[in-house]
Amino acid sequence: MSRIITVGAAQLGPIQKDHSRESVVQRLVSLLRQGASAGCDLVVFPELALTTFFPRWFVDDITTADHWYERQMPSPVTQPLFDAARELGVGFCLGYAELTDDGHRFNTQILVEKDGSVVAKYRKVHIPGHEHHEPDRPFQHAERYYFEPSMEGFGVWKAFGGRIGMMICNDRRWPETYRVMGLKGVEMILCGYNTPIHYVPDPSQDILQGFHNALVMQSGAYQNGTWVVGVAKGGVEEGVDSLGQSMIVAPSGQIVAQALTTDDELIFAKCDLDWCARYKGTLFDFDRYRRPEVYGNITAQRGVILD
Numbered sequence: 001m002s003r004i005i006t007v008g009a010a011q012l013g014p015i016q017k018d019h020s021r022e023s024v025v026q027r028l029v030s031l032l033r034q035g036a037s038a039g040c041d042l043v044v045f046p047e048l049a050l051t052t053f054f055p056r057w058f059v060d061d062i063t064t065a066d067h068w069y070e071r072q073m074p075s076p077v078t079q080p081l082f083d084a085a086r087e088l089g090v091g092f093c094l095g096y097a098e099l100t101d102d103g104h105r106f107n108t109q110i111l112v113e114k115d116g117s118v119v120a121k122y123r124k125v126h127i128p129g130h131e132h133h134e135p136d137r138p139f140q141h142a143e144r145y146y147f148e149p150s151m152e153g154f155g156v157w158k159a160f161g162g163r164i165g166m167m168i169c170n171d172r173r174w175p176e177t178y179r180v181m182g183l184k185g186v187e188m189i190l191c192g193y194n195t196p197i198h199y200v201p202d203p204s205q206d207i208l209q210g211f212h213n214a215l216v217m218q219s220g221a222y223q224n225g226t227w228v229v230g231v232a233k234g235g236v237e238e239g240v241d242s243l244g245q246s247m248i249v250a251p252s253g254q255i256v257a258q259a260l261t262t263d264d265e266l267i268f269a270k271c272d273l274d275w276c277a278r279y280k281g282t283l284f285d286f287d288r289y290r291r292p293e294v295y296g297n298i299t300a301q302r303g304v305i306l307d
């Protein structure tokens with residue numbers, strides 16, 4: 001038996017500050033149409049896929065940044081994407097900045113079914129970067145100023161014939177992200193990212209960005225017996241070069257498709273969800289082999305405690 005999801009990773013090239021939402025939505029619809037032609041059931045877009053990566057700039061009054069956030073989804077501007085999904089019978093996953101009615105700001109990703117209905121919303125748990133203006137940096141990474149961390153944690157939803165989870169960018173570097181979803185039986189994790197090549201706190205990591213990106217997603221996939229779909233917004237955006245290398249990773253940890261450019265580019269793969277059982281039922285048979293009784297520190301403490 002096999003349960004196949006044909007999934008597309010719709011990498012985006014840069015979105016500059018002056019690019020309109022309308023023009024970006026057109027790019028997304030074009031990628032969704034390419035996905036439909038390739039037989040995709042589901043197309044995954046990057047983190048903050050509607051705008052430039054605005055946390056690279058600091059503003060003293062956060063309300064002057066409100067225009068980067070979505071107050072409703074769908075909205076009149078994003079409706080064409082939902083209409084295209086329904087017309088084509090292709091679902092999608094979309095990252096955007098969310099401003100709630102009661103003033104909360106989240107880095108959010110939604111999962112939309114083939115009929116254009118929203119089936120799940122995930123808000124980023126691990127918020128990287130800094131809270132305050134750091135004027136000595138060549139560019140800011142002020143996500144901790146612009147977004148609050150989700151208290152809802154990681155969900156897994158029954159959709160597209162399988163168990164689908166979501167994570168956003170920095171979440172992919174933390175093994176707990178995958179394991180919490182692994183414990184809910186996840187079979188495919190969808191992840192959008194914006195990863196500047198230059199890591200200001202330690203530039204020695206710059207040449208390793210691609211390696212680390214693959215390392216975390218391949219190990220997370222293998223150790224939890226799940227597909228992982230990682231999708232970049234890459235290229236030079238407002239002078240900041242960001243990683244491409246979007247990829248689809250099998251439960252074996254093998255990369256089955258990878259983007260070659262740092263531009264708008266669709267890659268896709270036929271993903272057999274039943275492949276997950278080979279790992280979940282053998283080496284990573286959690287119920288048989290895990291030892292939660294000795295893992296207490298993982299949830300009891302945040303940082304290192306030296307004896």
Ligand code: CDT
Pocket residue numbers: 047128129141168169170171173193194195196
């Ligand atoms: N968007 C995002 O989470 N980016 C981070 C950059 C490194 S932290 C400054 C990432 O983990 O890729």
